[in-house]
Every structure is written in structure tokens, then in C-alpha cells.
Amino acid sequence: MKTQKQNFTNLKNSKVVSNIFKSVLGLSLIATFASCISDPDIEDTKPQPDGIALNNRFLDNRENALEEFTIDAATGGMITGSQGTNVTFQPNSFGINGSPITGNVTVQLIEIYDKAGMVINNRSTLGEKPNGDKEALKSAGQFFIDAKQGANELELLEMASVESRPVDFADLDGGMKIFRTGLDNDCDGIDDDCDWFEADEDNNGEQDDAQIRDAQGADGAFATYNYNIGSFGWTNLDRWYNFAGATTEIFIDVPAEFNEDNCAVYLSYDGEPTALARMDVYNTTLELFTEHYGLIPVGLEVHIIMVAEIDGVLHYAIQGTTIVDEHIEVISSLSPITQPALESLINGLP
Known part of the structure; x- marks a missing residue:
């Protein structure tokens, strides 16, 4: 080195x-060696x-950040998180074993938009490329989205759309893409700590880009990042930290x-x-x-x-x-x- x-x-x-x-001490005779030995009683009480x-603590923070919403499975609808994330579900898009269900469903959402949220929830922005190389990512938001009916975990039968909180035009990054955690069912739960992988939600063989949509609000013009998801779990708006x-x-x-x-x-x-x-x-x-x-x-x-x-x-x-x-x-x-x-x-x- x-x-x-x-x-x-x-x-x-x-x-x-x-x-x-x-x-050094291992090669020397130190007359006062005995006086330097740690007292095990002191070490035990420290x-x-x-x-x-x-x-x-990390898991409790995720549970505390989790928001829940009720939606009618037959009609679908939109939920809005406390930080401004919108998620829209199509009619009859919730299912079990491939079949649509009826009645009310509980939709869960976690939004992470800043570094403090990443640390206290232990959700860093480390991505893994298809060749196995790992590199840091720049994020425009991390999201956990899930749905249940009673004790039953639900499937997403139709694509749902996700819209980020409003972004100032000066802060927009046109290179944002969609990432997911992991490549199997062990990486889609709220307690998942897997790295981020490039997403292909529509299965066309290419990584999905985030779309930018202009809008107008009470405070003036702004924009949002928009993308679709084909299954529940964690997603992330990111781009590689290229250097x-x-x-x-x-x-x-x-x-x-x-x-x-x-x-x-x-x-x-x-x-x-x-x-x-x-x-x-x-x-x-x-x-x-x-x-x-x-x-x-x-x-x-x-x-x-x-x-x-x-x-x-x-x-x-x-x-x-x-x-x-x-x-x-x-x-x-x-x-x-x-x-x-x-x-x-x-x-x-x-």
C-alpha cells in the first residue's frame, strides 16, 4: 500500500x-507491562x-414512516403521501394468484427524499450494474409500495403509476432512471437491504427512464418525475454517479x-x-x-x-x-x- x-x-x-x-510491544520487554493490562471487571461494565x-432502530423507523391508505379494488384510485408522492392504481389491478379481488385494500407507502431519511432507514444509494460492478447513485426519491387485504399480500395485476413530489426546474435531472432492490422475492419487503438494480418494469429488455412532467401550482411552475411499476416493493429514481x-x-x-x-x-x-x-x-x-x-x-x-x-x-x-x-x-x-x-x-x- x-x-x-x-x-x-x-x-x-x-x-x-x-x-x-x-x-512494537511484541518485540520489546516492557517493565511496566503488567500495569497496562486492562481490568476485565472494568471492560465488562463498559x-x-x-x-x-x-x-x-432502522426497522422501527421504516415502520414509523409507513403510511396506509384504503382503496376500493374494483375502482382503483390515487393515494398521496405526506411528502407529496402520488401513486395511481388502475381498476381491478389488485389480485391474489393472478385473479382480481374485490372490496377494500390497504395500500402502504414509504417516501425517502433526503440523506437523513436514507441513514435512519438504512437505505443508501449503492447500485449494482449488470456485470456485478457496484457504484454510488444519485437519487431523486426512494419508495416502498405494497398492498394487503387483511392478512393477504396482494399482487399488482396492472401497471401502477408513480409521481414524485414537485421538483423545482433548477433541480431537475433528465438522466434519472428506475431502479429496484434485488432480483428475487427476498428483496421486496419493507426490511429489504439489497442493493439497487436497473429496472425493466415493462419487460422490453431496456432500463426504464423516468419521465418529466411540467405542472402549475399555487407557488408557480414546477415539474415531477413519473414512472410505472409492475410489482410491489422498493423502487428508486436514480442515475449512476459517473466520474x-x-x-x-x-x-x-x-x-x-x-x-x-x-x-x-x-x-x-x-x-x-x-x-x-x-x-x-x-x-x-x-x-x-x-x-x-x-x-x-x-x-x-x-x-x-x-x-x-x-x-x-x-x-x-x-x-x-x-x-x-x-x-x-x-x-x-x-x-x-x-x-x-x-x-x-x-x-x-x-
Whole structure:
């Protein structure tokens, strides 16, 4: 590794430094070694990060974000989410085992439009290309749409249309396409954490583009992104974060008590309000977080976001940096915070 090009910051409590010291101590006789041994009674009483509690927090946030609407299956109709998303269903488009049903159905909707929503719901914008390469995406909205009748999960027999919340013309991106999570039935539930894949809702062999529709409201002209879905589950309005310059890997060194099982680490792209990648690879040999693809642009300004649950309290670290070749970023400690305060900090990032 080209250590002369690595970026080390906040070396206190660093695993990198700790491993160096361990090597040195292993070759030396230290007279005071016994006094440096940790007291197991103290270690046992120190609150530890709880990965199960963190995952439950993510799932609870999704459940709390879930809105429910009642629609007559025979007539169909439109629902409108609290953030402005519209979903329109055709008549007789809800079914079980391929057959239309009658009566009322419950339609469920989750809308995620900002980075804070992505973090607290653990829904990053990491996409997987057909060749298996992974790359960050820029999002114009993530949506979970489902329907039930009583205890029965329903199928979508006819295409439904999704319209995003209003978008200022200055913020429109004509390159937005449709993405779905996963390629099988294990990736269509509310608790799905699969990566995003290019969608082909009409089965024509091509990735689906989002359509832009002009509109006029009380506050003046605006536009919306529009697309169709052929099945229930998660969808995302995205485009690939393409970059033509030099790229590199990035490694995140976290305090010693943290690992892939008890915390979450994200990479927030400055200047991109909805580009957020999760550092979901943990190198157990180096004890460092990294990512799949090694395509982080050199010179890019980013913020590292780390979250964990400790003794029932949310903890965080947010650290800004500029990416250099073979980047290593050191997070030395986390601080307690409330979830609303964390959301405010994340949405206030550049």
C-alpha cells in the first residue's frame, strides 16, 4: 500500500496505530507491562455497541414512516403521501394468484427524499450494474409500495403509476432512471437491504427512464418525475454517479469496539443532496471498513457518517475530508445524540 499517499487523521484510538504499537510491544520487554493490562471487571461494565438494537432502530423507523391508505379494488384510485408522492392504481389491478379481488385494500407507502431519511432507514444509494460492478447513485426519491387485504399480500395485476413530489426546474435531472432492490422475492419487503438494480418494469429488455412532467401550482411552475411499476416493493429514481477522473479505494478506521456487526458507516458526497453510499465491507484482517468498488473520485469532498446504538442511546460521528489516493480516514470516538438532532445535522451537510 502506498503509505506516502495515505490520509491519516485523528489517530487517537486508531486501530492502525494500535496495531503498530502491538507489533512494537511484541518485540520489546516492557517493565511496566503488567500495569497496562486492562481490568476485565472494568471492560465488562463498559457499555458496548449493540448491533441488534441498531438494526431494530432502522426497522422501527421504516415502520414509523409507513403510511396506509384504503382503496376500493374494483375502482382503483390515487393515494398521496405526506411528502407529496402520488401513486395511481388502475381498476381491478389488485389480485391474489393472478385473479382480481374485490372490496377494500390497504395500500402502504414509504417516501425517502433526503440523506437523513436514507441513514435512519438504512437505505443508501449503492447500485449494482449488470456485470456485478457496484457504484454510488444519485437519487431523486426512494419508495416502498405494497398492498394487503387483511392478512393477504396482494399482487399488482396492472401497471401502477408513480409521481414524485414537485421538483423545482433548477433541480431537475433528465438522466434519472428506475431502479429496484434485488432480483428475487427476498428483496421486496419493507426490511429489504439489497442493493439497487436497473429496472425493466415493462419487460422490453431496456432500463426504464423516468419521465418529466411540467405542472402549475399555487407557488408557480414546477415539474415531477413519473414512472410505472409492475410489482410491489422498493423502487428508486436514480442515475449512476459517473466520474471520469482518477479514483481510489477508501478505508475507515473506527474505534476498537466497533465492527461490521454493531455499527453502520456511510459516505456522503458533498454537493449531492441524495448521494449516500454505505461502507458495507469490513476487512477483518485490517479491521477497517471499506466498499465494494474502489471508485471514489480523488479530490472529492465528502463526509463520513457513523452511527451506533450504545446502552439504548444513539451515538454518531460526522467527519469531513477530501479524498486522496488510497485514503484512510480515522474516526476516534462517537458522541451521544437524539435521532431528530442527527437528522438535522445530516440534512445540513453540504
